[in-house]
Amino acid sequence: MENREELKQLIARIKGGNTDQFGVIIERYQKLVAHVVFKMVTTEADREDVCQEVFVKVYQKLDSFRFQSKLSTWIATIAYNTSLNYLEKKRVPLLDDVAPQESPLERIAAEDNTPDETAEYKDLSALLIEEIDRLPVQYGTILALYHLEDMSYKEISQITRIPDGTVKSHIFRARKLLKDRLLAKYKQEDLCR
Amino acid sequence: MSIKHLSDKRIQEYLDNKLRPESLSPDERKHLDSCQLCQGTMADYSHLYSGLAQEERQLLSPHFTARTMAIIRALEKPATAISRSSLFIAFVAVVTICGVVNYFINIKDILYAVEAFSLERLLSGSAFVSTMEQWSSRLGGNLNILVFAGLLLILVGLIDKLLVRQKANRAYFMSV
Numbered sequence: 001m002e003n004r005e006e007l008k009q010l011i012a013r014i015k016g017g018n019t020d021q022f023g024v025i026i027e028r029y030q031k032l033v034a035h036v037v038f039k040m041v042t043t044e045a046d047r048e049d050v051c052q053e054v055f056v057k058v059y060q061k062l063d064s065f066r067f068q069s070k071l072s073t074w075i076a077t078i079a080y081n082t083s084l085n086y087l088e089k090k091r092v093p094l095l096d097d098v099a100p101q102e103s104p105l106e107r108i109a110a111e112d113n114t115p116d117e118t119a120e121y122k123d124l125s126a127l128l129i130e131e132i133d134r135l136p137v138q139y140g141t142i143l144a145l146y147h148l149e150d151m152s153y154k155e156i157s158q159i160t161r162i163p164d165g166t167v168k169s170h171i172f173r174a175r176k177l178l179k180d181r182l183l184a185k186y187k188q189e190d191l192c193r
Numbered sequence: 194m195s196i197k198h199l200s201d202k203r204i205q206e207y208l209d210n211k212l213r214p215e216s217l218s219p220d221e222r223k224h225l226d227s228c229q230l231c232q233g234t235m236a237d238y239s240h241l242y243s244g245l246a247q248e249e250r251q252l253l254s255p256h257f258t259a260r261t262m263a264i265i266r267a268l269e270k271p272a273t274a275i276s277r278s279s280l281f282i283a284f285v286a287v288v289t290i291c292g293v294v295n296y297f298i299n300i301k302d303i304l305y306a307v308e309a310f311s312l313e314r315l316l317s318g319s320a321f322v323s324t325m326e327q328w329s330s331r332l333g334g335n336l337n338i339l340v341f342a343g344l345l346l347i348l349v350g351l352i353d354k355l356l357v358r359q360k361a362n363r364a365y366f367m368s369v
């Protein structure tokens with residue numbers, strides 16, 4: 001996906017003073033940055049600002065990028081760290097809202113969704129987005145990197161500084177949570193009809 | 194059929210490996226072929242996987258690139274201001290050195306020394322030195338005052354450029 005030589009030339013042109021060429025980098029990596037930032041920054045009004053901050057940092061740090069990793073991994077790392085800083089400022093916890101002992105089914109049963117609300121959930125994608133947003137922010141980010149960006153456990157580990165094994169178990173756990181919650185919602189929807 | 198169902202973990206691993214048969218043991222495969230419960234779980238996960246791979250939302254606004262580039266271009270400006278001010282510093286340094294040299298050393302001596310080695314002498318005698326002499330005597334004792342006034346003007350310009358405007362730039366970027 002990343003053509004190393006082409007990227008080297010592009011970065012050399014930017015470092016050489018052709019600032020406009022940085023637009024190519026923004027175009028190419030904005031989806032990746034958004035996948036990280038949008039999962040972690042839940043306040044809609046702040047998301048785009050954080051993405052902008054990420055690209056400004058990428059631009060300012062471009063001199064220190066030495067192709068020791070993929071550019072995508074490096075940019076995702078900046079996006080992750082920038083989002084972490086944002087979360088720290090807003091005091092949003094990363095992983096705390098999943099109590100291991102508690103079954104997801106019980107959690108859902110405890111929530112009082114009115115039949116009207118439930119009826120709004122028609123297709124899987126709407127339900128899924130809803131449920132992903134309810135996951136701890138770190139789970140959502142890791143899932144996005146794995147499933148949307150096709151990154152390996154190792155790359156995700158580099159970005160998040162979480163050991164490979166933990167990344168893997170987070171992914172498995174997040175998917176199980178999602179599956180159980182979605183099934184429970186479907187069942188609930190059936191009951192309400 | 195063996196009774197032991199496939200765990201969620203094993204089913205996920207199977208899907209992660211793109212359903213490659215070697216990612217399940219023969220026993221597991223045999224079980225999966227005949228167990229409706231495991232096939233059901235597998236179908237649920239399969240749905241989830243395709244959902245996760247397509248989970249795209251309206252991401253960034255269409256003008257995101259243009260807006261971000263505007264910020265980056267604006268960031269470039271203080272950098273050029275700094276290089277311009279370093280030119281200023283260099284210029285002031287040169288003028289100061291000239292002023293100091295002029296104050297302590299008789300400039301005429303230097304001019305004669307330069308003249309001794311210059312081509313000027315070969316071409317037009319001592320015209321160069323006499324011109325400089327005329328210029329110097331016309332200014333009389335006011336030369337040092339003029340140099341001082343010039344330096345003062347440059348200093349005021351520099352303070353404005355380096356301190357006042359830089360601060361305004363910084364304040365702008367803090368607000369971005």
Ligand SMILES: [Zn+2]
Pocket residue numbers: 197198199224228229230231232
């Ligand atoms: Zn089974």
